[in-house]
Amino acid sequence: MSTENFQFTLKKTDGGARLGKVSMPRGTIRTPAFMPVGTVGTVKAMYLDQVKDTGADIILGNTYHLMLRPGAERVARLGGLHKLIRWEHPILTDSGGFQVMSLSGLRKLDEKGVTFKSHIDGSLHHMSPERSIEIQGLLGSDIQMQLDECVALPAEPKEIERAMELSLRWAERCRVAFGEQPGKAMFGIVQGGDQPALRIRSAEGLKQLDLKGYAVGGLAVGEPQDVMLSMLDTTLPVLPTEKPRYLMGVGTPDDMLKSVARGIDMFDCVMPTRSGRHGLAFTRRGKVNLRNARHAEDMRPLDEESSCPAARDYSRAYLHHLCRADEALGGMLLSWNNLHYYQDLMKGIRQAIAEGRFADFYAETQEAWAKGDI
Ligand SMILES: Nc1nc2c(CCNCC3CCCC3)c3[nH]c(NCCc4ccccc4)nc3cc2c(=O)[nH]1
Secondary structure, eight states: OOOSSOEEEEEEEETTEEEEEEEETTEEEEESEEEEBOTTSSOTTSOHHHHHHHTOSOEEEEHHHHHHTTOHHHHHHTTOHHHHHTOOSOEEEEOSHHHHHHHSEEEEEETTEEEEEOTTTOOEEEEOHHHHHHHHHHHTOSEEEOOOOOOOSSOOHHHHHHHHHHHHHHHHHHHHHHOOOTTOEEEEEEOOTTOHHHHHHHHHHHHTTOOSEEEEOSOSSSOOHHHHHHHHHHHGGGSOTTSOEEETTOOOHHHHHHHHTTTOOEEEESHHHHHHHTTEEEETTEEEETTSGGGTTOOOBSOTTOSSHHHHTSBHHHHHHHHHTTOHHHHHHHHHHHHHHHHHHHHHHHHHHHTTOHHHHHHHHHHHHHHOOO
């Protein structure tokens, strides 16, 4: 069922966990949701209909990469990202600021925006909050993120405060640049590092901007998990309950379970795809590093009960061989397994909340991971 507007529906809560859905013209996102990362217009080593079949309702596009190659105006001339990559469901794009900090030689960051050199050809680029929103519009993005400054932790409180206040000013400029686009949404991003008072100020500031959703940023940047979770305990009660909450860049299955328990609705992470390409498999009973010699003659599949062919039909011995030989099929099968497991986990979470047994699901899942009889 699609609507002409962006509409979040909170269907049920179970403790701090929330069951909901985001309805958009291009489709509905069942929450809690895991959003696979499609960096340069592709979820690496996967076909997009395969990504859909794992259970994904939405994927992420990478503004930073796409603006450098093939270029935002070129993607628009080609009919937009959905048409180009043949994914007609929702796409969320990050604003590019985080990727500039982590990928390119950041040249300058000031009130106007960020100036950086392309990691592809060294060309110089300037991105203002307005340009970031313009680029995301040219790509055809359904959910657009504000331009923000994410500070790596640990950091001085003064530095965290400066970046948080700059990000608030940029949020307002992005909100103005975005205007009114009924079937689309712009999310603000809560910053404030590991400083509770700054987190609260950031969330309160964003609430003045009539946003359709709120991301929690500035986390999963080197802090311990308990610090990340305590920042959620501080931030989430301040955010409106009738709008979706997106925890950026998170995370491991354990991170997501604990974050759902605190009220997060949406996640994205390169972990399942990137680690899959490096031989790491996520399963119901924990992680398996297929490069390890102990799998060389193990004819068992990763998980005989999985509905994913990569988990059910291929032996660990073969997966081990492919990974050791650095064969493309190794990364393809493990990416498929990992994305399917991440979606199965979210599906299990959604069902548990619907039945009011999230606490039991949480305990059972962690126990299965800990057993390690994999
Ligand atoms: N705008 C913005 N983006 C952030 C991101 C990028 C989220 N993925 C975007 C996709 C869109 C395209 C590419 C990615 C983050 N990612 C992480 N941690 C990732 C940690 C990690 C790193 C490597 C492997 C696994 C986990 N923290 C993040 C904080 C912010 C933030 O404050 N602001």
